[in-house]
Amino acid sequence: MSIFAEEDTKLVIQGITGRAASEKTPHMIEYGTDVVAGVTPGKGGQEVAGVPVYDTVREAVEEHPEINTSLVYVPHFAAKDAVLEALDSGIKKINVTTERIPTRDMWELQDELENKDATLVGPTSVGVISPGKAKIGPIGGNNAEEAYEQGKIGIISKSGGMTTETAQVVQNAGFGISTAIDIGGDKIAGTSFVDALKMFQEDEQTDAVVMFGELGGAYENQVAEFLEENPDFDLPIIAFITGKFTEDMPSQQYGHAGAVIRGDQDKPSYKEKVLKEAGVQVVSIHHEIGKKLNQIL
Amino acid sequence: MKLQEHEAKEILENQGLMVPSQELQSEGSYVVKAQVLMNNRKERGAVKFVDGLEDAKEFKQEMIGAEFDGHVADKVLIEEQVDFDEEYYVSFMYDTDTRNPVMIFSREGGTGIEGRKASKLVLEDDSQFRFRNFLSKQGFEGKEILELGMALQKLFQAFLEEDARLLEINPLAKTEDGYVVLDAMMDLEDDASYRHKWDYPDRTVMNREKTEREIKAEKIDEDDHRGVAGKYTELEGDIAMMLAGGGASLTNMDAIIEYGGKPANYTEYGGNPPTEKVYRLSKVIMSKPGLKGLWHVGGTANNTDVERTMDGFIQALREEEPEYAIVIRRDGPHAEEAFEKLREVKEELDLNMKLFRNDKPMTESAKDLMDMVEDQNRGDEK
Numbered sequence: 259m260s261i262f263a264e265e266d267t268k269l270v271i272q273g274i275t276g277r278a279a280s281e282k283t284p285h286m287i288e289y290g291t292d293v294v295a296g297v298t299p300g301k302g303g304q305e306v307a308g309v310p311v312y313d314t315v316r317e318a319v320e321e322h323p324e325i326n327t328s329l330v331y332v333p334h335f336a337a338k339d340a341v342l343e344a345l346d347s348g349i350k351k352i353n354v355t356t357e358r359i360p361t362r363d364m365w366e367l368q369d370e371l372e373n374k375d376a377t378l379v380g381p382t383s384v385g386v387i388s389p390g391k392a393k394i395g396p397i398g399g400n401n402a403e404e405a406y407e408q409g410k411i412g413i414i415s416k417s418g419g420m421t422t423e424t425a426q427v428v429q430n431a432g433f434g435i436s437t438a439i440d441i442g443g444d445k446i447a448g449t450s451f452v453d454a455l456k457m458f459q460e461d462e463q464t465d466a467v468v469m470f471g472e473l474g475g476a477y478e479n480q481v482a483e484f485l486e487e488n489p490d491f492d493l494p495i496i497a498f499i500t501g502k503f504t505e506d507m508p509s510q511q512y513g514h515a516g517a518v519i520r521g522d523q524d525k526p527s528y529k530e531k532v533l534k535e536a537g538v539q540v541v542s543i544h545h546e547i548g549k550k551l552n553q554i555l
Numbered sequence: 556m557k558l559q560e561h562e563a564k565e566i567l568e569n570q571g572l573m574v575p576s577q578e579l580q581s582e583g584s585y586v587v588k589a590q591v592l593m594n595n596r597k598e599r600g601a602v603k604f605v606d607g608l609e610d611a612k613e614f615k616q617e618m619i620g621a622e623f624d625g626h627v628a629d630k631v632l633i634e635e636q637v638d639f640d641e642e643y644y645v646s647f648m649y650d651t652d653t654r655n656p657v658m659i660f661s662r663e664g665g666t667g668i669e670g671r672k673a674s675k676l677v678l679e680d681d682s683q684f685r686f687r688n689f690l691s692k693q694g695f696e697g698k699e700i701l702e703l704g705m706a707l708q709k710l711f712q713a714f715l716e717e718d719a720r721l722l723e724i725n726p727l728a729k730t731e732d733g734y735v736v737l738d739a740m741m742d743l744e745d746d747a748s749y750r751h752k753w754d755y756p757d758r759t760v761m762n763r764e765k766t767e768r769e770i771k772a773e774k775i776d777e778d779d780h781r782g783v784a785g786k787y788t789e790l791e792g793d794i795a796m797m798l799a800g801g802g803a804s805l806t807n808m809d810a811i812i813e814y815g816g817k818p819a820n821y822t823e824y825g826g827n828p829p830t831e832k833v834y835r836l837s838k839v840i841m842s843k844p845g846l847k848g849l850w851h852v853g854g855t856a857n858n859t860d861v862e863r864t865m866d867g868f869i870q871a872l873r874e875e876e877p878e879y880a881i882v883i884r885r886d887g888p889h890a891e892e893a894f895e896k897l898r899e900v901k902e903e904l905d906l907n908m909k910l911f912r913n914d915k916p917m918t919e920s921a922k923d924l925m926d927m928v929e930d931q932n933r934g935d936e937k
Contacts, residue, residue, distance in 0.1 A: 417802025545916030
């Protein structure tokens with residue numbers, strides 16, 4: 259088992275002919291991911307690294323009914339449309355690499371995702387990897403076999419680069435990874451920390467979860483609330499929250515909305531506090547994640 | 556992009572909201588407002604209430620070019636003073652908790668709002684009934700519910716249509732003629748600029764002048780758009796920070812502080828910038844006087860070519876020949892070649908420099924640097 263990226267993942271890449279996507283596609287294939295089709299409107303009939311390209315997702319799904327996951331790699335102005343297109347073709351797992359999607363577009367997608375009972379990871383996600391099974395997106399680069407070893411630790415990270423670095427620290431401590439998932443740091447994320455934790459809870463391979471959080475937003479705080487409401491949740495969680503130094507930097511307040519509604523709740527120190535109170539193992543320096551794993555497992 | 560008050564009001568007026576008149580007559584009461592991007596302008600002397608046009612114009616002259624807590628006013632707005640019965644606070648923003656936009660509302664708007672109670676309304680769409688229900692619960696009655704509800708809906712529509720990150724009205728005044736926007740703050744989402752015809756002049760939100768080094772660094776990205784190597788904020792410490800990758804940069808700032816270091820700057824480079832850009836950024840970072848150490852650190856890169864970027868850093872090392880302690884921790888594509896070159900330059904210039912790849916945990920190398928800095932200080936004392 260593992261989550262989202264699995265043995266039976268059959269991937270379509272939307273925007274496959276783009277510069278970055280066409281460069282990353284061979285890495286996914288070499289890793290062993292079943293990339294069965296690509297889609298770029300207007301470029302149907304071409305091939306990228308041996309993968310057939312279609313004009314529409316519908317055509318791709320008709321030709322390859324086994325497709326169950328989409329990787330969205332299109333420019334930011336086309337991202338909302340691409341996600342709707344995937345949903346319309348019945349795809350239930352969508353990973354969005356695209357950065358800088360307007361917040362309004364992500365908000366407008368929420369209802370449709372819920373109606374279709376689909377899972378979106380991202381946007382601004384470097385991908386999802388389940389070592390030995392599949393890698394979706396650029397995660398781990400062309401060297402993912404070395405960067406990620408199979409094991410029983412799940413990783414949920416808001417930062418792409420730090421997903422791989424966190425895996426490194428876990429592996430230096432003698433453990434491997436079940437799935438590493440970059441949920442992205444956008445205001446409206448398709449998958450929150452709590453959403454991902456619920457998936458790991460269902461996964462038999464995962465014995466503990468490491469969270470890499472950041473300043474801003476409330477997704478980390480939701481984990482504390484979730485744990486308090488679900489005392490039977492038994493996966494140990496280790497958390498590291500980055501960006502504490504920003505609290506001491508002079509801030510440029512523009513407007514009072516943040517202070518009125520949130521107070522200090524989006525600050526790293528607040529997040530650390532509520533997570534600790536909820537029983538999460540919080541480390542203050544990144545590489546201490548390894549030591550902590552050795553202590554609790 | 557943060558808008559000045561007059562820019563935000565123009566948008567809201569086009570949306571059908573009422574704003575104070577800017578038509579000036581010799582008699583009358585006016586408000587003179589410096590257009591600076593900061594909170595609590597009244598308390599900071601950037602807003603004046605005057606009688607008569609002469610006085611208003613005089614204040615305007617005084618305010619233009621004046622500095623308010625470091626913010627310089629290039630433009631000053633004169634508006635008619637508005638009599639009102641009540642003032643409300645209203646703002647709209649996206650809320651990560653509910654993954655929806657929310658409205659925050661208080662019956663007691665105006666200065667000091669931070670300390671007062673406000674209610675939150677989660678908005679699943681822009682239907683008017685949502686605002687009416689909310690107002691009814693807040694104790695509003697009759698015509699108020701309809702008219703204020705319409706004003707709130709228009710504000711929310713402006714927030715959505717303009718792709719704002721924040722729209723804050725403080726206060727929204729209840730007058731005899733209806734609801735009037737007395738002050739407005741609006742922050743537009745730059746990521747949505749492709750679908751708007753925004754044409755606003757450049758602005759800064761810093762309340763201090765940019766330093767010479769910050770201006771130099773900014774130029775790096777302006778001159779060449781490949782990758783990012785121009786983000787540089789000068790700080791008061793003495794440990795130069797050459798940081799690769801967004802999440803890693805934040806993590807490493809926290810780590811150096813945890814080990815007792817004081818960063819001389821914050822920076823971030825990434826997205827595989829060319830050698831020349833990394834060279835220029837390295838020169839900026841090394842040019843700060845009084846440095847005691849330098850930490851060049853990043854995770855295991857997925858995209859960025861470590862040799863290509865390290866070449867720029869090495870060129871700067873050759874020119875500057877720093878005597879302070881240096882720790883490099885980096886890995887990724889072509890790291891082998893990059894570290895060979897680093898070993899060469901270390902020997903050639905006899906640098907006090909330690910080199911690590913990813914067998915050393917990233918944040919642990921902060922401790923190595925701080926130990927070297929301490930040894931160096933001890934040496935200096937002898």
